[in-house]
Amino acid sequence: KHLSFLPASMYTEIQRERPDSGNILTHPDYIDGNPDLIKPKKLLNPVKASKSHQELHRELLMNHKRGLGVESKPELQRVLEHRRRNQLIRQKKEEEEAKKLQSPFEKELLKRHQRLDQLEKEQEKPEDHAPEFIKVKENLRRTSTVTGDEKAA
Numbered sequence: 001k002h003l004s005f006l007p008a009s010m011y012t013e014i015q016r017e018r019p020d021s022g023n024i025l026t027h028p029d030y031i032d033g034n035p036d037l038i039k040p041k042k043l044l045n046p047v048k049a050s051k052s053h054q055e056l057h058r059e060l061l062m063n064h065k066r067g068l069g070v071e072s073k074p075e076l077q078r079v080l081e082h083r084r085r086n087q088l089i090r091q092k093k094e095e096e097e098a099k100k101l102q103s104p105f106e107k108e109l110l111k112r113h114q115r116l117d118q119l120e121k122e123q124e125k126p127e128d129h130a131p132e133f134i135k136v137k138e139n140l141r142r143t144s145t146v147t148g149d150e151k152a153a
Contacts, residue, residue, distance in 0.1 A: 047053055063072075073081075102110075
């Protein structure tokens, strides 16, 4: 019986006390019980009122009651991520083995292909270094032979 008279917290005790008359803040009129005044209502927070926020809050409370942390993931998600990770590792290993197990024939074909590419690049280089007037002269000869063939026809 004696404990029921004690306030639950210091905050409730402060709320019950009336402010001093020397205090700068004035006492609100609606507490006096005047029926003519409209009592203010607390505005709703739109975030807390949203359905998704309520569902998320409910889920967090349930996880807290079960002892699950916020960082832990559902079992299905953990299993799927583990499978994806293992699959990627297997694919990388298979690719590395495929590179290592190339037959001598495939290696030789690859070498020849690289040599042909190098030869083509070397052949293109001298043409690029030719003076511009030689290139223009070759273009003129081509156009003059085409026009000459057209006249003969």
